[in-house]
Amino acid sequence: MTSWDGPAAIRQSPPVDLSVPYDAAWVKDKVILITGGASGFGAGFVRQWANSGSTVIVGDINVEKGDALVREVRNETGKDSVHFVHCDVTDWQSQVNLFKEAVKLSPHGGIDAVVANAGIAGADPMQRPRGLNAAEPPEPNFKIMDVNCTGVMYTAHLAYYWLPRNPGSTPCNKDSAPANTTRDRHLLLLGSIASLAPIVGQPQYGAAKHAVLGLFRSLRATSHLGGVRVNLLCPYFIDTPIVTTLARVVLAGGAMGKVEDVVDAGTRFVADSRILGRALVVGPKVTLKQLDDGEWDLVSKDTPGVIETAVWEPCADDWEEVDAFDRNIVRILNAVQASRGWIGWAKDMIKAVLYGLGYGRS
Structure with missing residues (x-):
């Protein structure tokens, strides 16, 4: 009996070989829409892609930061190819307006890449409810779920409407030539290490980011039907404002990831049109050596046969080797x-x- 070749059936590319270089210039002339791009590694994406020649439309609820970022990047590049559009990702019509405006601002009337980057964190009322002596339980604030889950679903839904309509684009293909693939159809989802493992005291955040992982794994199985390639980034705790003081206290003595490593991983996905249906975890940069049993061990830099990396690939063999159950x-x-x-x-x-x-x- 012939076994089913999952990756071939869903036209998924092989696991990402991080030792193979990519060229950031491959994003040149692409039109990229990013939600939540006014700060954090979202702003890092905007700077990198604009400096590489992309047209970037930034959607964010923070007008002050968004306007300031666009002015700075325009001064850096000497071009007006970066635009800010106010957007509340929890509001459907606000996202519809963002996408419509992006198409108007696009030099070719289409969108090549959509990055569902908007996300928030904070105190979770589900874990620490108030008003326990009240006659009725107080209504919870599910803003974290609204932004990190519903907002992402809105973005993905709109991406699947606009990306196949990108003029001059063709369905995604793992054998494409990224240096020549100017018109693209790419949805990049932003998950988290919380997509893969629980974070104590953050049930809402964990639930939302697990949902993003589920969305990614479902969409990539049929992404070839609409010709849209779907990829996922799962950052660990990255040194950005989203990491609260309390979180930094808890993490003291460990290490956080760097914005530049997230930007590099995201740029690889956006630039390389050959990557379909893949996820990358980004954490602190470490030196590792692979043991005989396949496990990794943390070692010093002078150990023979080590690699230095901040990026790993989860879900690499989902369609080939799944768990026993x-x-x-x-x-x-x-x-x-x-x-x-x-x-x-x-x-x-x-x-x-x-x-x-x-x-x-x-």
């Missing part, structure tokens, strides 16, 4: 389908049609 449950379900055969399929089809006509509903 997934393998077993899928095998069992496939066996059930095989045992029922075409007769079972025909019965289910008849039931489905009747259900659609209103029969058999309770």
Whole structure:
């Protein structure tokens, strides 16, 4: 029996080889829309891509920071190819307006890349509820979920509308030539290390970022249908204003990641049109050596055979090697389908049609 080749079926590119260089100049002439780009590594993305020749449309709720960033970058580049548009990502119409304005500002009338970067963190009322003596429980503030989950879903939905309409673009292809692929269709999602592991005291943030991971894993399985390539960045704690004083106290003695490493990983995704359906974790730069059992060990820089990196790839073999439970449950379900055969399929089809006509509903 021939095994199913998952990566080939969904047209996913192979795991990212970080030793292979990319050229940041590959983003030249691309039109990139980024939410939450007024500060943090979002602002780092804007500076990098604008300096590499992109047209960048920054959507952010903070008008003061957004305007200031655009003025600074225009002075640096000597070009007016960076634009700020006020946007509240939790408001559907505000995001619709952002995308429409981006298309108007685009030199070619289309969008090559959408970066769902907007995100917030903070005290979580779910973990620390107030008013426990009140007659009724107080309504919680789910702003973190609104921005980090609903806002990202809005952005992804709009990206899937506009990206396939990008003039001169073609469906994504892992065998494309990035140096010549000026018109692109790329959605870059911003997850977090909280997409992969829990952060104590931050259930809302963790739930939202787990949702972004789920969105990524679902979209990349069918991204070839609309020709949109989907990738994901999962930064660890990065030295930006989103890391609160309390978080810095908790992290004391450890290490945080650097903005430039996140920008580098994000630029690789945006620039290299051959990368489809991949995720990268960005953390503090460390020196590692791979052991015989495949595990990594933290070692000193003078140890033979070490590598220095701030980037790792999670979910690299999702479609080839999944955990034992997934393998077993899928095998069992496939066996059930095989045992029922075409007769079972025909019965289910008849039931489905009747259900659609209103029969058999309770």
